[in-house]
Each structure stands twice: as structure tokens, then as C-alpha cells.
Amino acid sequence: MSILAAAAADSGGVYSAIALLALTCAALIGATCVGAFRADSVSGPLRATPGRSAQAVVVALFMGVSAWLLTPVAFATIRQVMLARTLGPNARFDQDHFTPADWAYMATVPQVVGFIALFAADLAAGGRELLARLGLTRRMLHGVLTGVVGIVIALPLVIAVSVATDWVYRRLRFQHPAEHDLLREMGSAPSRALRMALIGGAVLVAPLFEEYLFRGHVQTFLRTLLLLGRAPRIARGFPVAPPDGLEGSPVPLIQPTLSLSWPSPAPRRIASKTWLAIFLTSILFAVIHPRWTWPPIAFLAICLGFAYERTGNLWTCITMHALFNSFETIAYLSRPTG
Numbered sequence: 001m002s003i004l005a006a007a008a009a010d011s012g013g014v015y016s017a018i019a020l021l022a023l024t025c026a027a028l029i030g031a032t033c034v035g036a037f038r039a040d041s042v043s044g045p046l047r048a049t050p051g052r053s054a055q056a057v058v059v060a061l062f063m064g065v066s067a068w069l070l071t072p073v074a075f076a077t078i079r080q081v082m083l084a085r086t087l088g089p090n091a092r093f094d095q096d097h098f099t100p101a102d103w104a105y106m107a108t109v110p111q112v113v114g115f116i117a118l119f120a121a122d123l124a125a126g127g128r129e130l131l132a133r134l135g136l137t138r139r140m141l142h143g144v145l146t147g148v149v150g151i152v153i154a155l156p157l158v159i160a161v162s163v164a165t166d167w168v169y170r171r172l173r174f175q176h177p178a179e180h181d182l183l184r185e186m187g188s189a190p191s192r193a194l195r196m197a198l199i200g201g202a203v204l205v206a207p208l209f210e211e212y213l214f215r216g217h218v219q220t221f222l223r224t225l226l227l228l229g230r231a232p233r234i235a236r237g238f239p240v241a242p243p244d245g246l247e248g249s250p251v252p253l254i255q256p257t258l259s260l261s262w263p264s265p266a267p268r269r270i271a272s273k274t275w276l277a278i279f280l281t282s283i284l285f286a287v288i289h290p291r292w293t294w295p296p297i298a299f300l301a302i303c304l305g306f307a308y309e310r311t312g313n314l315w316t317c318i319t320m321h322a323l324f325n326s327f328e329t330i331a332y333l334s335r336p337t338g
Contacts, residue, residue, distance in 0.1 A: 020163065023156035030153040035310065039271040042278070042309035047133045048224045056125035057134075057224070061217040063121040068114030068213070072106060095181070100194045103185040107201030111209035118212055134216045135314035146311055147319025154303040154320060155327065162296040169292070176292035183332045202329055207321035214285045214301070215308040215317050223277035223309075227270060278305035300324060 035041030048054040079102070080093040098106075122130050131137045169176065177184075182202055189195035282301035286294045304317045 020156070020160060024160045027153050027156040031157070034149075034153065036306055039268065039275070041271075042274040042306060043270045044309055044312055046224060046227065047135075047220045047312070048130075050224075050228055053126055053130055053133065054221075054224055056122060056130050057217055057221050059125050060118050060121035061213075061221060064114050064118035064213055064217065067117035068110050068209070071110040071113045075105060075109070100185060100189050100191075100198075103182065104189075104194050104197035104201065107182055107198055108205050111201070111205045115205075115209040115212060118209075118217065134212075134220065135308070135312050135316075136212065136216065138313050138315075140315050143311065143313035143315025144319045146313065147307070147316040148323065150303070150307045150316060151320045151323040154300065154307075155324065158296055158300045158303070158324070161299045165295040174292070177290070179332060180290065180293070183329065186329065186333060199329060203322055203326045207318050207325060210285070211304065211308075211314060211317040211321055214281055215304060216314050218284060219277050219281040219305055219308065222280050223274055226273040226277055274309055278302060278309065281305055 031037065048057045076093055079097075083091045083093045083097060119131075122134070122136075126133075128137065135143070168174075182198060186195055186198045186202075189198060279302065282298045282305055285301040286298040289297045300321075304320055307320060308314065308317050
């Protein structure tokens with residue numbers, strides 16, 4: 001369960017329940033104001049179009065995921081060899097053998113390597129134009145400010161989902177850890193340097209890489225695939241403009257007398273396919289987290305996916321994610337002990 005949800009549940013009595021209810025209602029009003037319940041609010045232009053930009057996103061996605069996954073595999077292989085030399089050939093390196101330094105490495109290095117691979121692939125295949133389309137070079141300050149507004153709206157809703165999830169778990173007598181492994185290691189880190197590395201991994205490195213990967217590439221790829229999954233029609237005459245909602249998608253000429261016309265989805269179809277891409281991305285995002293956190297994490301991811309499509313600015317999602325992780329970290333490290 002979310003540490004914030006635990007704090008809300010344990011703070012006691014009717015007053016905390018009333019406060020959470022009031023904040024949830026205020027958050028729902030705020031969500032309505034920003035268009036969260038209006039389907040066409042996510043019907044923005046495509047960030048990748050058939051051709052070079054779509055291929056660039058796919059190549060970058062492959063490179064980033066490969067670097068992200070292979071880095072801990074290489075690390076685990078080295079640690080396995082070291083452990084076998086110390087404890088014998090039957091020893092197996094797993095989380096039970098993790099040292100605080102191992103946790104700090106896993107919380108930072110794979111994500112940093114993955115981010116570098118994504119960024120380098122984007123820059124090589126699509127240049128600054130692709131980075132701008134993905135929202136990584138677009139109005140950083142504006143994205144940070146909208147991210148602050150976004151987390152003010154999303155946080156009470158995520159806490160409410162976490163409390164509801166914990167209530168269901170209690171009724172089902174489903175046992176789960178009291179906190180995420182990374183939070184536990186922060187509280188028991190033997191040195192200030194290791195604690196700062198763990199905190200930095202949680203509140204800076206993870207949000208930057210995960211939003212760049214999941215919202216910037218996975219969600220972009222899925223939305224493009226869902227909206228333009230079938231081949232464009234060949235039509236004679238003048239080029240046919242993209243349908244409403246897909247402005248900015250170039251319509252290249254095959255010959256002077258031929259043009260490509262996109263499939264013509266209605267605005268409602270554009271919105272429904274975009275929401276489907278958001279939901280699918282959110283499921284994938286939740287799967288990389290511990291199973292017992294899936295409901296609130298998936299809901300948070302939906303909020304992040306909506307914010308990305310609503311603003312087109314990746315810094316909005318990065319800020320929301322970083323602030324959420326910061327609140328969780330502060331709540332955990334400031335909890336009473338003993």
C-alpha cells in the first residue's frame with residue numbers, strides 16, 4: 001500500500017476520513033476543470049507519423065529498453081561470479097544478498113543508462129525535431145508549473161485509490177509488505193551518501209527515465225499504432241489534409257498526380273484510441289512495480305498519461321511523478337519509529 005495511504009489511514013478517526021473525502025471531492029472538481037472527463041481533451045496532434053519519426057520512436061524504444069534491462073543483467077552476472085567465489089558455486093545472487101550499495105546501483109545506473117540510450121537514439125534518428133515532438137525540449141518551466149497543478153489534483157485521488165485498495169486487501173486477507181523495498185533501504189542505509197543516492201534514484205532518476213520511456217515512447221508508439229495502424233489510401237489529385245485532431249501529420253506526395261490520405265477517424269474515435277493507448281501504457285507501467293501496488297500505480301499512470309496528452313509536454317509528467325515520489329519518500333522517512 002502507498003505510504004501516503006498508510007499515513008492517511010493511520011492518522012486516526014473520522015477527521016482524517018472527512019479530510020480525505022473533502023480533498024478527493026476538490027480533486028474531482030479540479031479534474032473536471034482541466035477536462036479529464038471530456039473525451040476530446042486528449043485528441044491532440046500525433047507526435048510520431050508514419051515514416052521517419054515513427055521509425056525513430058520504435059528504434060529509440062528498442063535501444064532504451066535493451067539498455068535498461070541489460071545493465072542490471074550484466075551487474076547481476078558480475079555479482080553472481082563474486083558471490084560464487086565467496087560462498088561456493090551453489091550460491092545464487094538475488095535480492096536477499098543485496099547490499100545497500102547494490103540497491104543504490106539498481107535505483108540509479110540502469111535508468112541513467114536507459115535514458116542516455118533513449119536520448120541518443122532520438123537525437124540520431126529524429127534530431128531535435130523529434131525531441132520537440134515528444135515534449136522533452138518544449139517549455140520546461142511551463143511543464144514544471146503545470147506538473148505542480150497536476151499533482152495537486154492527482155495526489156488526493158491516488159491516495160483515495162490506495163486506501164480503497166488496502167481496504168479490499170484487508171477484506172481478502174491479502175498480506176503484502178508495509179513499504180516498497182527502495183523506501184525500506186532508505187531508512188536503513190548505513191551512510192549519508194548511500195541514502196542520498198537512493199533518494200535521488202527515487203525522486204529524480206526514476207521519474208525522468210520512466211516518463212521519457214513510458215509516456216514519451218510507449219504511449220506515443222501505441223497511440224500512433226492504434227490511430228494509423230492501417231495503410232493510408234492512395235488518391236489522385238491534390239493532397240488530402242489529415243483529419244481533425246491529427247494536424248501536423250505530413251501528407252507526402254508519391255507522384256505529382258498522387259497523394260496519400262490518412263484513414264479518416266472521427267474525433268470520437270481519435271479520443272477513444274488515445275484513451276486506450278493511455279490505459280495500455282498504464283498497465284505496462286504498473287507491471288514493472290510490485291504486484292501489491294498495481295491498482296494505485298496504474299491509476300497514477302493514467303493521470304500521467306492524461307496529463308501528457310493534454311499538454312504535450314513531457315516535463316509535466318516528469319514533475320508530477322517526481323513530486324509524487326518525493327511525497328512518498330518524505331512521508332516514509334518522517335514517520336515515527338519505535
